[in-house]
Amino acid sequence: MKQKFNIHTHTSRCGHARGHDEQYVLAAIEAGFNTLGFSDHIPYPNANDNESRMDDTQSQEYLDSINSLKEKYIKKIDVKVGFEVEYLPKYHNYYYDMRKKCDYLILGQHTKYLGYDFDCFCNDADLDSYCTQIEQGMATNLFTYLAHPDYFLLGRNNFNEQCIKAAHRIGQASIKYDVPLEINLNGFKYGKKKFKTLKHSDYQDYYIYPFYDFWEIIKTYNCKVVYGFDAHAPLSLMDEYKIDIANSIIGDLNLNFIDEIKLNNKAAQ
Numbered sequence: 392m393k394q395k396f397n398i399h400t401h402t403s404r405c406g407h408a409r410g411h412d413e414q415y416v417l418a419a420i421e422a423g424f425n426t427l428g429f430s431d432h433i434p435y436p437n438a439n440d441n442e443s444r445m446d447d448t449q450s451q452e453y454l455d456s457i458n459s460l461k462e463k464y465i466k467k468i469d470v471k472v473g474f475e476v477e478y479l480p481k482y483h484n485y486y487y488d489m490r491k492k493c494d495y496l497i498l499g500q501h502t503k504y505l506g507y508d509f510d511c512f513c514n515d516a517d518l519d520s521y522c523t524q525i526e527q528g529m530a531t532n533l534f535t536y537l538a539h540p541d542y543f544l545l546g547r548n549n550f551n552e553q554c555i556k557a558a559h560r561i562g563q564a565s566i567k568y569d570v571p572l573e574i575n576l577n578g579f580k581y582g583k584k585k586f587k588t589l590k591h592s593d594y595q596d597y598y599i600y601p602f603y604d605f606w607e608i609i610k611t612y613n614c615k616v617v618y619g620f621d622a623h624a625p626l627s628l629m630d631e632y633k634i635d636i637a638n639s640i641i642g643d644l645n646l647n648f649i650d651e652i653k654l655n656n657k658a659a660q
């Protein structure tokens with residue numbers, strides 16, 4: 392059965408996505424979703440970053456725009472508005488304030504600190520930070536799910552013992568805090584990349600995520616799993632074929648996909 396929701400959707404405000412907000416809603420209706428959640432990259436106070444996220448001053452306009460679409464399309468689709476957030480301890484209180492203004496937050500740990508992004512480079516020490524931040528983030532109960540848990544592989548060319556450890560830490564945290572994990576459907580755009588793994592000592596071509604060796608470990612915990620389009624253009628919500636590609640990679644693992652997503656977690660109740 393096809394997943395009927397997508398809650399990982401961006402808008403042109405982030406500087407690297409295209410389209411009008413309403414076009415995302417129309418595309419989601421055409422794709423047959425019953426829920427569309429917008430989760431644009433959260434702005435940080437006094438930190439302008441035009442290629443990654445909206446400015447702090449744009450967040451109210453973003454919320455207003457999506458909330459008005461929520462009303463306009465109420466009979467056709469359930470529209471929600473939230474943010475995709477990196478857990479950085481110094482912004483702890485800020486996340487709680489932002490959570491009150493919207494419907495949900497997802498965790499997407501792109502950065503070790505602002506300006507130091509894991510997709511450019513992620514050595515073993517960085518990976519340790521990546522996991523620690525995710526564990527701390529999940530422990531807040533602020534997050535509906537963890538986006539692209541295997542994101543760190545963008546900054547690596549190997550899947551080593553440290554990566555195995557990371558998969559175990561993320562799997563354990565997902566169970567402990569009951570935070571589902573996302574199979575991200577936006578990673579295929581990078582094409583295949585060469586990786587060395589513990590199974591193959593020579594370089595082989597892999598899509599970066601979903602990465603089989605990572606999800607094989609997640610399966611041992613039977614974590615809850617959902618697909619996320621991570622849409623940066625309206626039409627990508629209709630790219631159903633990406634689910635087929637993902638399934639050709641991780642399909643035989645029989646992951647624990649859930650049919651419904653609960654936006655509200657403990658912190659919001």
Ligand SMILES: [Zn+2]
Binds near residue numbers: 407
């Ligand atoms: Zn983005």
Ligand SMILES: [Zn+2]
Binds near residue numbers: 538
């Ligand atoms: Zn995203």
